[in-house]
Amino acid sequence: MTNMYYNQDINENVLDGKKIAVIGYGSQGHAHAQNLKDSGFDVVVGIRPGKSFDKAKEDGLEVATVAEAAEQADVIMVLLPDERQKQVYEEEIAPALKAGKALAFAHGFNIHFGQIKPPADVDVFLVAPKGPGHLVRRTFEAGAGVPALFGVYQDASGTARETALAYSKGIGSARGGVLETSFEEETVTDLFGEQAVLCGGLTSLIKAGFETLVEAGYQPELAYFETLHETKLIVDLMYEGGMAGMRYSVSDTAEWGDFVSGPRVIDADTKARMKSILEDIQSGKFAKEWIQENEDGRPNFNRIEKEEAGHQLEEVGEKLRAMMPFVAKGLKKEEEVTAGATN
Ligand SMILES: NC(=O)C1=CN([C@@H]2O[C@H](COP(=O)(O)OP(=O)(O)OC[C@H]3O[C@@H](n4cnc5c(N)ncnc54)[C@H](OP(=O)(O)O)[C@@H]3O)[C@@H](O)[C@H]2O)C=CC1
Numbered sequence: 245m246t247n248m249y250y251n252q253d254i255n256e257n258v259l260d261g262k263k264i265a266v267i268g269y270g271s272q273g274h275a276h277a278q279n280l281k282d283s284g285f286d287v288v289v290g291i292r293p294g295k296s297f298d299k300a301k302e303d304g305l306e307v308a309t310v311a312e313a314a315e316q317a318d319v320i321m322v323l324l325p326d327e328r329q330k331q332v333y334e335e336e337i338a339p340a341l342k343a344g345k346a347l348a349f350a351h352g353f354n355i356h357f358g359q360i361k362p363p364a365d366v367d368v369f370l371v372a373p374k375g376p377g378h379l380v381r382r383t384f385e386a387g388a389g390v391p392a393l394f395g396v397y398q399d400a401s402g403t404a405r406e407t408a409l410a411y412s413k414g415i416g417s418a419r420g421g422v423l424e425t426s427f428e429e430e431t432v433t434d435l436f437g438e439q440a441v442l443c444g445g446l447t448s449l450i451k452a453g454f455e456t457l458v459e460a461g462y463q464p465e466l467a468y469f470e471t472l473h474e475t476k477l478i479v480d481l482m483y484e485g486g487m488a489g490m491r492y493s494v495s496d497t498a499e500w501g502d503f504v505s506g507p508r509v510i511d512a513d514t515k516a517r518m519k520s521i522l523e524d525i526q527s528g529k530f531a532k533e534w535i536q537e538n539e540d541g542r543p544n545f546n547r548i549e550k551e552e553a554g555h556q557l558e559e560v561g562e563k564l565r566a567m568m569p570f571v572a573k574g575l576k577k578e579e580e581v582t583a584g585a586t587n
């Protein structure tokens with residue numbers, strides 16, 4: 245397959261004797277740092293004092309301030325929230341950049357939308373796992389890997405591409421396959437995927453289904469099982485065998501319902517709205533509004549997050565999941581329990 249690379253295609257020696265600074269220890273940061281360390285690379289985590297700093301230390305990683313880690317490292321992977329990267333870059337990372345170093349990202353947002361403008365004498369690349377960071381770590385520990393995209397924005401050294409590939413092997417992504425892309429393609433498609441399908445599309449679909457059943461007088465618990473809980477089981481089948489794999493396992497009645505009713509839910513109008521979402525991302529409109537929302541102190545983000553957490557589906561789900569010890573607690577709950585235990 246063109247543009248796809250796997251472990252056996254990649255020589256990681258380009259990173260021999262090099263130090264990698266992982267800046268940030270959140271969802272992606274903890275996974276990259278731990279996977280790289282377990283793959284035998286020399287890693288330092290750059291982080292401000294606080295929860296993440298303490299966690300990285302507890303996990304046995306070398307920890308430093310962002311400025312110190314950037315100073316020591318040959319490769320600096322920026323895994324801070326997108327909306328914080330510009331400020332931290334300007335204050336603590338840029339002063340450490342010099343010829344021969346590489347600046348890396350897991351998402352092209354700040355480079356593509358011109359928020360960060362690196363000097364011409366450093367390599368700039370991205371390695372963007374196509375999955376949540378907690379699963380980048382979980383799958384690595386299980387001997388597998390989350391596929392990733394990699395791309396080079398600037399190749400000052402002549403080896404940026406090899407470095408990006410070696411890095412993707414180090415985090416385990418080349419076990420699943422890494423696909424070459426550009427910053428523009430990664431940024432636009434990642435934003436589109438999370439808005440229209442993976443996060444926005446899916447939550448809106450599930451919520452609409454749940455509300456339709458509850459408003460028609462059906463039990464909320466039943467509506468939760470039908471629209472959220474079973475989604476995971478159906479998606480697992482698609483993950484393993486595509487849509488045909490899922491359709492093999494469900495009843496013919498369900499498959500017929502899928503064929504005749506699916507297109508009534510997602511129709512040409514939905515696709516037209518998806519196209520308009522894509523256009524807002526391509527034109528920079530979405531990025532401009534998100535940057536502004538952060539500059540204003542996130543009034544809408546905070547309000548909507550609170551409203552969503554109070555939805556009936558979330559309340560019912562929490563009670564039902566508490567009765568199913570075999571369902572993982574959920575990462576948010578797990579963190580609350582850990583924090584509670586140490587307080
Ligand atoms: N979440 C994901 O799975 C994916 C994310 N990405 C990309 O990866 C990057 C990181 O995202 P994500 O892992 O979600 O981020 P998180 O929000 O999970 O983690 C952010 C980390 O940055 C730290 N941090 C925040 N502000 C500062 C600061 N001012 N100075 C120093 N450290 C700071 C936080 O520490 P503290 O505890 O102190 O707040 C935390 O350790 C983004 O570019 C994102 O687009 C790409 C693919 C998937």
Ligand SMILES: CC[C@](O)(C(C)=O)C(=O)O
Pocket residue numbers: 373374375376377434437438442443
């Ligand atoms: C789907 C959300 C994501 O793009 C991801 C986990 O890949 C993100 O930015 O968190």
